[in-house]
Amino acid sequence: MKLNKIFISGLAMLALTSCNDYLDVEPATNVASTGLVFGSEGETRTALYGVYAKVCSDNLFGNQLYTNFQLNSDVDFYANSNEAAAGNQPRRFDVRSDASNVESLWNNLYSAVETANEFIYNLKNSKIYKEETEDGASEGTDGTTVTIQVPKVTDLTQMMGEAKVMRAMFYHELLSYWGDIPFTLKSTYETDNLNPTVTPRQEVSDSLIADLIHAAEYMYSDKENKVSAPERITKEAAYAMIARLALQAGGYSLNHDEGNVTQYYMSRPSNYRDYYVIAREYAKMVIDAGGHSLSKSYRDFFVDQCNFVATAGDDAIFEIPFAKETAGNWGYAQGPTSGVDTGDATDYSNSAWGATSGNVRCSAFYRYSFDENDLRRDFINGLWYYSNQGLPTMRLDYAMHNNKWSKLWNTNGLGKTTTAATGINFAYIRYADVLLMFAEAENEVNGPTAEAQEALKTVRRRAFSTADQADMVDAYVAAAASSKEDFLNAVLDERKWEFAGENMRWKDLVRNNMYAEKVFFTFLDYYAVTEAMSGTSSYIDMVEGYDKVPYSDVFVQSMYSILVKNYNDPNFPNRGLYMFYVVNPYSTIQNPTGTTVAKYISDNELDLEPVSPRAITGLSSSSNSVAWTTTNLAWANDDGSPKNQILYSLYGYIRVDQRGNIVVVNNGAAQPFNINPDNAQDNINRLPAVRYMLPVPQEAIARSGGVYKNYYGY
Secondary structure: OOOHHHHHHHHHHHOOOOOOOOOOOOOOOOHHHHHHHOOOHHHHHHHHHHHHHHHHOOOOOOOHHHOOOOOOOOOEOOOOOOOOOOOEEHHHOEEOOOOHHHHHHHHHHHHHHHHHHHHHHHHHOOOOOOOEEEEEEEEOOOOOEEEEEEEEOOHHHHHHHHHHHHHHHHHHHHHHHHOOEEOOOOOHHHHOOOOOOEEOHHHHHHHHHHHHHHHHOOOOOHHHOOOOOOOOOOHHHHHHHHHHHHHHHHOOEEEOOOOOOOOOEEEOOOOHHHHHHHHHHHHHHHHHHOOOOOOOOHHHHHHHHHOOOOOOOOOEEEEEOOOOOOOOOOOOOOOOOEOOOOOOOOOOOOHHHOOEOOOOEEEOOHHHHOOOOOHHHHHHEEOEEEOOOOOEEEOOOOEEEEOOOOHHHOOOOOOOOOOOOOOOOEEEEEHHHHHHHHHHHHHHHHOOOHHHHHHHHHHHHHHOOHHHHHHHHHHHHHHHOOOHHHHHHHHHHHHHHHOOOOOOHHHHHHHOOOHHHHHHHHHHHHHHHHHHHHOOOOOHHHHHHHHOOOHHHHOOOEEEEEEEOOOOOOOOOOOOOOEEEEOOOOOOOOOOOOOOHHHHHHHOOOOOOEOOHHHHHOOOOOOOOOOOEEEEOOOEOOOOOEOHHHHHOOOOOEEEOOOOOEEEEEOOEEEEOOOOOOOHHHHHHHOOOOOOOOOOOHHHHHHOOOOOOOOOOO
């Protein structure tokens, strides 16, 4: 059940500006108002929704962090044809300190931190807030039951914990994008300091982890059903956030020597193992709590979100709750593009759902990384979209649609005139993530133990049918557990297949110092396959060996399809819209279009009902014949050279210069990179770090009087 009506009715008492489930409210902005706003549990809860409002903002988790700031990788990919620096394209590592979108993200994250800090300060100093202990039972060393003092959880301590988890969410993103950051746990009116000191990332992480470890013990567990999980934050969400922060703190990140503003490199703290111990412990606490499982299928979990079904106890530990027609771009930015002509009186087949952009997509190579029996593959990777007359159109492009979320999954439709503000929730913390965080941390601390293997198996079981469990779960995990390195790679692969579009892949790769390697080979995948399709490529053998995919045999250059009435393909977003039957979605085959559609269907014993474009749109200009559609890949120019989208989508790290040389950006300078086509590891060993971090905005530097500075060559 969605809770937005509850939240909105509570916020209506404040009569403030609406923005989403929680609306754009602010907690008390000065100490004098503390007694008024924090004088009762009800008013405190209303103020808490002001912190949730920041989480729901389209400038943060409602849109920007999962669109413009979801950096390109071997999973999430946004093609760009600009052959020059733009300065405002973080997805391709092309940003300047005067970029307005970078400044906006910085300001909105710090505004959110300030909102959380104000709430925490005012609640802590209110007359109604107390942290107390009470008697509890524990097993003594001799096996007898002994009485101990445990935290006494109340509605107020629960709300304090929720605010602290959200504050940690904001800081987690700041750490991800900026590293060492201005940091404070105090509100500005508490300190009169508008420019907090830049603090090393390790100290920030230590402070946040300690803060959440204390707060979590004063929060309700999911199994107590005291708050409306998963749309509110519980003890298990706090534990999971501790694990996420600890893995980030113990992993690699971009660093520089003190005072050196130009050079940068990847490193991790000397005591990194301590953080993995923390991550292991707190992920295990979520697992041992027993409040979550992966009982729904992967498909049903996301389809339910698109139908506003929030289920407690399943994969979602915390879903960010958006309100329909108010906030959240989930299912608008993702899923197939769907054009709707709102000025046309005709209601075409896709009209009821409203327009979608479908611009948040996956790499064209991502779908080839899956095992063919993985149930996630065909659900995630979308091959077509819709015109504004509801006509299906093939998508054989630089990137494929990510169909995990889509307005078109909704049973009833959101309305012809709707666009964004879908109200579709996003599961910010998932049980699958906790299981894989545990597997990664346990492997680092103790190796691929039986517990680590079981966590990985639990996620994979949902991804395969019963018939495939023995080979693709048990045997697969047993083989991966042959070494610590192999098991880590298996866990990271599982995260790759599990979390597309959730802004995790580049962070996972950074943490494990694999980002440069994967960005390099993502570029070469596109470059080598394009060259090979146009003639020959020096690199195709190497990329096929590295990816373990024979692209020369399977990569689709021409896709053959026919328009058909919906035949209830479970991986197709919607049961009512017309769709394609694709002959070769994952392989190269001989052109079947010399055979009539009717004969092809008969020969292959297919239960299909082909239709014509005119039958779908009713337009006289559309074809009235039932015919094959041939869609060709167009990555090369007429002379066979790769198009700009191949050359410049990863501009700030690897691209082709004006002389036709492949160059890699090293410490801010583009340098020719001599690729060894016979040795993938030699190339990996010579790669510089990816400058994925964002510059501190010029405005923030000026506001600090020059105290804040830019490094990393910005």
